[in-house]
Amino acid sequence: MSGLTLRRGALALALLLVPVGGHGDASAFDSEIMDSVVSVLPVWPGHPQGGTPELPPGVAPEASAVAIAPEGYLATAYHAVANAESIDVRLADGRLRPAELVGVDSDSDIALLKIDTDLPVPMLADVLEMDMDLGDPVCAVGNAFGLGLSVTCGVVSALRRTSTGFNAIEDFIQTDAAINPGMSGGALVDDEGRLAGLVSAIFASDADTNAGVNFAVSAKLLRRVSMDLQQHGEVLRGNSGLRVRDPSREEQVLAAGAVVSRVTEESPAARAGLREGDLIVEIAGRPIASAADVNTAVHLHRPQESFYITFRRGEVRETVTLTLQ
The missing domain is CATH 2.30.42.10 (PDZ domain)
Known part of the structure; x- marks a missing residue:
């Protein structure tokens, strides 16, 4: 995640399992959403899996991915797997399985992975189609600091963000839900458990802390790109002149x-x-x-x-x- 200096020591991360969409208990949130998100473990050239020489195992470049379509298709952040020689995903029960890189779109920072269809990674049931409102509650689910999946919650701070400087094509939902390295490619969900966006980028303070200015690719742009990657292996873009x-x-x-x-x-x-x-x-x-x-x-x-x-x-x-x- 661009602009964030990593520090491992004295990390305290609260795991907030909150009721979503009127389910009434944390277990419903866990079973319906957490199972649709996996940890991504890319192998980078010259670096061991799950860490780098400068950082202990369990820190970036681990990432996250969301089950976006049937038959084992997972969406993740392109920057998390851009230089990967191979990619594994870690399931909710801890098992590792290899993932195939189906296609990438560097302009929107989206990549599509595929794993065996017999693996128990259910597709996130609903994708949010309409625009959200400012102040709407949202939760981010991802593999923060490579510790495994966790949940942080906040609100929608801004919609249709462009010109942030991260990607050539941006349609970001901004949120104050805490997002840290390793959550790239994770899910941003609304209060009814629908996929609102794909965690992509953050602004960070000089003190190495989350500044509460975090960005997720909108579900609309995510669906547009991932469908093309699934069907064509690339994104088809028209010419307007x-x-x-x-x-x-x-x-x-x-x-x-x-x-x-x-x-x-x-x-x-x-x-x-x-x-x-x-x-x-x-x-x-x-x-x-x-x-x-x-x-x-x-x-x-x-x-x-x-x-x-x-x-x-x-x-x-x-x-x-x-x-x-």
Whole structure:
């Protein structure tokens, strides 16, 4: 996890098993969610499994993964397995099993693993499709510091985060639920036990402590990427023919959005009627405040899919339909 200095000594981690979605006891949370998350143990070149020469065994680069689809498919963070020569996963009962790397998408920091279908790793039952609200309760489940699975809880601090600098394509849920190294690829779940996101990144303080500014890839982007990785081994992305930039300070005084800087001739953007200088303010119902927001909103759609773009041209507000090539 970028920006975090690791320290092993005097680690105290509370294991919070809280009732979720009205189950009424911790065992329901454990059986329905904890069993869908596994620990990931990559073998990095020149390093022993489960640690590095600088860090004791049990510390990073261990990670986590979530059962995202039937037949043994697990989603994890790409950065956790990027340089792995081989990958094992540790099941809830402690058994180790090899995992196959099906495909990766470095732009969104998502990788897809596959294990034997006869292993008891149930798919997380429900994936959250709608947007959450600020302040909604969430819990993060992952292999913190390689100690095994644990749960921390907090709230949704922000939605649709982009421009954090972690990934080329970002659609983050920000949370104050404590997230530490080893939880990369873990699950962020809502109060009904639905998968809200995949733990991806954190901001950390200089004191090596969790700063409460943590990020999970949204379930929407996770599903978009993982489905392509499962079906094609790579992510299929369409061409819009649209280039945008952040507005200047003077432009932002008038309105927030992303300014069209170029439209390729005969492209989907040109056929939709967009022009250089248009200010994009909304895509498929998502508010747009920066060029990064446009990048994310477009990449949430597959080739041949259509979506609405709302923009301002001078004082006129218009909405057009764009179909990706």
